[in-house]
Amino acid sequence: MSVTPQRHRTRGRLLIAGVTALAAAASVAAALPAGAHGDDRGHGHGHGQGRTVDVQLLSFNDLHGNLEPPSGSSGTVTEEGNAEPVKAGGVEYLATHLRTARKGNKYSVTAAAGDMIGGSPMLSGLFHDEPTIEALNGLDLDVSSVGNHEFDEGRAELARMQNGGCHPKEGCYEEGKVFEGADFPYLAANVTDEKTGKPILKPYTVWKKGGVKIGFIGVTLEGTPDVVTAEGVKGLKFHDEIETINKYAKELDRQGVKSIVALVHEGGEPASPNYNYNCDSPAAGDGISGPITDIAKGVTSKVDAMVTGHTHEAYVCTIPDPSGKPRLVTSASSFGKVYTDTTLTYDRRTKDIVRTSVESANHVVSRDVGVAGDMHDLIKRWGTLAAPIANRPVGYISGKIDGRGAKTLETPLGDLIADAQLAYAKTLDPGTDLALMNSGGIRGDLAFDASGGEGDGVVTYGEAFTVQPFGNTVNLADLKGSQLITALQQQVSGSNEASPRILQISEGLTYTLDMTKTGAARVVVDSIRLNGQPIDPAATYRVAMNQFLAGGGDGYTELGKGANVLVGGDDLKALEDYLKANSSASAPLAPPKADRITIVK
The missing domain is CATH 3.90.780.10 (5'-Nucleotidase, C-terminal domain)
Known part of the structure; x- marks a missing residue:
């Protein structure tokens, strides 16, 4: 049975234009003074009772249209202490893992840090990545930043990914079906039109449920024009990541949104390629290098967590913010092989995240679970359309x-x-x-x-x-x-x-x-x-x-x-x-x- 996602589904939450990032946060309790949050707060454990409530943040990045399990070494991950690679990835399995992870979590939000499309295998790339957007809708993705590969086919095609409509040259791929576009907002806070100076997409959005409000700001790397064809970024200007995030974090703060996650399509290089490497050894952030470290140190402390990408690495680190407080910075490898599960403890009184209670870990999208039927059907449907060309x-x-x-x-x-x-x-x-x-x-x-x-x-x-x-x-x-x-x-x-x-x-x-x-x-x-x-x-x-x-x-x-x-x-x-x-x-x-x-x- 084929799946056609319905537009504007609410799934018990409201997305309001304004932020982009879904955060990932790591366990930092040891880094701050004991007792930084008292028992009088009445921890709600996700059920909405008491002063605090746990919000689950699921995140991933750099899917690149890999709907089918990636092959060879591109489809494996390694674990600390285990030299044997584990086969991972495939949207049929990613859907199962995400849905299982959400069970029992009343407050759950799913975010991505860009490059969901572009550089895609034929199953998606042949159809200008419409299959991947459809799959992301089925995965209940709430928000994503743009990555550099979202610009591979230019600004107009990115707008079509967001808003829907059939391809301007190739038309509709299935008779009687018009591409509906993304149910989730793509955020591009640091990408503006050269003439108007305005962002080409929403700079941020606010996720709201049961009185909980979390803002997401989305940016791509400032150097996108260096890694995309000139035609793909024609008429666009890409701005500094730190300045842009700080600008919109201040705007969200003025609106009363105190909990903020930045979705940043820029990343780092951990000292180990293993998905569960401890990059906080011997001290916070010591085990990671690269552009994201400077960005993390410069982004305002108003931002509580950062979900990152671009380097295709897996890490869960705490890098000190400008005030010296540890802040979670995560990345989930690439191609849908890993996802990050973060617990953000939200204080209803302050409307902010209690960073001493933040916990996060990367998890393998193993293939030893049942496949999601709707994703299986989606792959089969698009595969049937592609087969006459693909198998030659x-x-x-x-x-x-x-x-x-x-x-x-x-x-x-x-x-x-x-x-x-x-x-x-x-x-x-x-x-x-x-x-x-x-x-x-x-x-x-x-x-x-x-x-x-x-x-x-x-x-x-x-x-x-x-x-x-x-x-x-x-x-x-x-x-x-x-x-x-x-x-x-x-x-x-x-x-x-x-x-x-x-x-x-x-x-x-x-x-x-x-x-x-x-x-x-x-x-x-x-x-x-x-x-x-x-x-x-x-x-x-x-x-x-x-x-x-x-x-x-x-x-x-x-x-x-x-x-x-x-x-x-x-x-x-x-x-x-x-x-x-x-x-x-x-x-x-x-x-x-x-x-x-x-x-x-």
């Missing part, structure tokens, strides 16, 4: 080709995609010298094992789509050798120094990356060779790259300065054509060795 074979491989799941800076799949783009570019201009591919644009692996009835080693269109879902064009541009050197240095310097973004390179280009050094010095310039010859700083090279890189994305500003630009065709078609030309059932393509960059550690 496009190539053959002799083994798994790791991309997103690779643990190395250069990946086999990155090499394959760069080679495919170089081969395609040579059909447009035989003089093309090399191709570059951004690692962040590779969204999965090419699995060897059959996912359906196609057989082992068969690459289907659906699998190729999952790897490259963005619909970028392959562009050509002239770059001086000096510019190419600078671009390689930008991988490991400037905004990319703390977390290097390594370009995947086509066959013939080689160099050494010395990670024992810092910044641009990591690129050993004398080692850069093209087909065995040193790069000539004064020579001109014809370079193929997708439109994102050609626009200077991911901090590669030098790539955006290319001359004689030629806009080519679809990058996924380039990959498909390469697989068809270089593989067959009797002669499958072997995984590239990923040995073009020599890494010194």
Whole structure:
């Protein structure tokens, strides 16, 4: 049976325009003086009796349209003390876990920290993520901040995700059914129209039930234009996260909303990748680094908790606010593999959160539970529409080709995609010298094992789509050798120094990356060779790259300065054509060795 969510359902709560963030909070009682809240408050334990009431906050982030269980290493999580990965994720299981967690909690609110859509597998991406919005409605999501990937298809398409309506070019996908849009508000407090200066979506909302009021403020990273195509953010301005949150927290406070959660699509890097790592050891926030730490330290103490995302990491930390008080900062990995369950104790007298009583933990979306029937039906319905396209074979491989799941800076799949783009570019201009591919644009692996009835080693269109879902064009541009050197240095310097973004390179280009050094010095310039010859700083090279890189994305500003630009065709078609030309059932393509960059550690 198919599920069509009803619009404007209240589910016993009211969402009022004004805030965005659903918080996550960690246990911080030990960090504050004992007795900070007295027994006279009469703890209500979620039943609305007495001075305080427990509000359950369920949160997740970076779903990226992964409705079906993600495959390979993208679909596993690890636990402290257990080296064996656990298979996790899949909206059928996420729904079951969330619904089970809500049982017995009269006050429960569910929030997300952005990138619910964008970079999605074919089941959702083929239909411009309408299936994911429908699934989120079915999950009873109450609010989400926007993430950078919500802007992949531009402002107008984001508005359609919120308000509904059929796709302007492709129309409605099911006869007699019009896409209804999100039941929940998308919040974009720090994204404004360049001309009017006004937020393009609601900056915040207030969740209300039984006299309890919690405000949510939603922001995405200020650097969104650096990680999205120029067309996707055209006409928009992205503002500082701290200043924006503080501005709207003050506004909420003036309205009498004292309990505030910030939904921030920016994150950190915990010292351990395990979902339940204690990042408060030896002291609060000591086990986490990255942009979210500075943001958390700068956001006003009026905000009681922060739900974050973007880095695809799992953590539950307490980072001191500007007044020195511990404050919960959480993130729930990615792809629906983990969710965070936070207890926020609300004081009816002060209308604020009692931070000494805040508790939080991440939980695995394990696949050892029953599937949610409505989500199963949703996947089946959209899968039936996608099947004629998704199951078409496009190539053959002799083994798994790791991309997103690779643990190395250069990946086999990155090499394959760069080679495919170089081969395609040579059909447009035989003089093309090399191709570059951004690692962040590779969204999965090419699995060897059959996912359906196609057989082992068969690459289907659906699998190729999952790897490259963005619909970028392959562009050509002239770059001086000096510019190419600078671009390689930008991988490991400037905004990319703390977390290097390594370009995947086509066959013939080689160099050494010395990670024992810092910044641009990591690129050993004398080692850069093209087909065995040193790069000539004064020579001109014809370079193929997708439109994102050609626009200077991911901090590669030098790539955006290319001359004689030629806009080519679809990058996924380039990959498909390469697989068809270089593989067959009797002669499958072997995984590239990923040995073009020599890494010194």
